[in-house]
Amino acid sequence: MEPATCSFCQRNQAFYRREYEGVNLCKNCFKASIEKKVRRTIGTWKMFTPDDHIAVAVSGGKDSVAMLMILAKLSTKFPRTKITAVTVEEGIAGYREEAVELASDYCRKLDVRHEVISFKEIYGRGLDEFLRDKTERLTACAYCGVFRRKAINLAARKVGATKIATAHNLDDMLQTYMLNLLEGDVDRFVRFSPILQDPRGRFLARVKPLCEIPEREVALYGFSEGLRFQSASCPYMTEALRNELRSIFNRLEIAHPGVLFSSYSAMLKLRELAKPGVPPSALESCQSCGEPASSIMCEACRMVGVTSERIEVAA
Numbered sequence: 147m148e149p150a151t152c153s154f155c156q157r158n159q160a161f162y163r164r165e166y167e168g169v170n171l172c173k174n175c176f177k178a179s180i181e182k183k184v185r186r187t188i189g190t191w192k193m194f195t196p197d198d199h200i201a202v203a204v205s206g207g208k209d210s211v212a213m214l215m216i217l218a219k220l221s222t223k224f225p226r227t228k229i230t231a232v233t234v235e236e237g238i239a240g241y242r243e244e245a246v247e248l249a250s251d252y253c254r255k256l257d258v259r260h261e262v263i264s265f266k267e268i269y270g271r272g273l274d275e276f277l278r279d280k281t282e283r284l285t286a287c288a289y290c291g292v293f294r295r296k297a298i299n300l301a302a303r304k305v306g307a308t309k310i311a312t313a314h315n316l317d318d319m320l321q322t323y324m325l326n327l328l329e330g331d332v333d334r335f336v337r338f339s340p341i342l343q344d345p346r347g348r349f350l351a352r353v354k355p356l357c358e359i360p361e362r363e364v365a366l367y368g369f370s371e372g373l374r375f376q377s378a379s380c381p382y383m384t385e386a387l388r389n390e391l392r393s394i395f396n397r398l399e400i401a402h403p404g405v406l407f408s409s410y411s412a413m414l415k416l417r418e419l420a421k422p423g424v425p426p427s428a429l430e431s432c433q434s435c436g437e438p439a440s441s442i443m444c445e446a447c448r449m450v451g452v453t454s455e456r457i458e459v460a461a
């Protein structure tokens with residue numbers, strides 16, 4: 147059988163069949179289509195302004211490395227836009243070292259400033275050490291997620307960023323919406339969005355420019371750009387329900403191409419419909435560290451047991 151020709155340029159041989167659009171794409175047209183989709187998402191959600199300094203959260207995994215590359219490419223058209231990559235070193239032995247190394251390599255190649263911040267520097271202990279002393283039954287990911295969010299905020303403020311970009315892809319978005327529904331957390335369901343902004347402008351906005359790109363296409367983009375990313379999995383990975391949802395959605399997408407997009411857009415519409423019934427987020431500044439908090443102290447400070455001293459990261 148003749149190899150398929152690219153449906154876009156009608157010239158090159160296709161290397162990928164995008165079932166949900168019914169098209170074949172050559173490598174160049176595939177990469178261009180991903181960059182165009184990301185540009186469109188940024189525009190639709192008004193994620194950036196030309197003067198933004200974007201702190202790109204780069205873990206060293208495939209999604210964040212691909213996002214850094216795409217944003218670095220797109221920013222060449224906006225000379226006033228600045229990008230700084232921010233990597234959090236959680237202190238997980240045998241896992242994070244490779245990722246930090248990879249993230250640094252790409253930043254050097256792309257000529258992007260790279261800021262690495264560690265749990266140890268902020269909380270006095272890395273995750274391994276922290277978990278060793280804990281007796282509560284919270285999962286490692288529950289601590290890690292909270293600590294990392296704050297670490298990224300601190301690093302972004304330290305470098306003078308105006309926005310934070312994280313690499314959630316379409317699959318992540320859908321899983322999170324479903325998790326919130328399955329856990330009956332309507333408030334979180336409504337508040338989760340491609341762009342999170344503090345209406346009073348006290349905290350940095352967080353945006354998700356890859357939110358409309360399926361996970362497999364992010365991986366394929368990385369592969370077609372020859373990107374290397376972290377191979378090891380985190381030894382604490384436990385998010386059972388999220389993993390089940392991932393495999394259910396993968397199976398559904400293979401059997402019914404396009405189902406990821408249709409469910410995602412239904413989630414966004416449901417979110418809009420449910421909004422009037424959910425009070426706006428009442429985030430305040432943590433009395434200990436000044437970071438966003440839903441009560442007197444932020445979750446991270448409560449978890450580390452900080453009482454009153456203010457955590458500062460040296461500039």
Ligand code: SF4
Binds near residue numbers: 286287290380382384
């Ligand atoms: Fe942290 Fe959990 Fe991710 Fe490991 S899997 S890096 S513990 S959030």
Ligand code: ZN
Binds near residue numbers: 154156157171172
């Ligand atoms: Zn083509």
Ligand code: ZN
Binds near residue numbers: 444
């Ligand atoms: Zn705090």
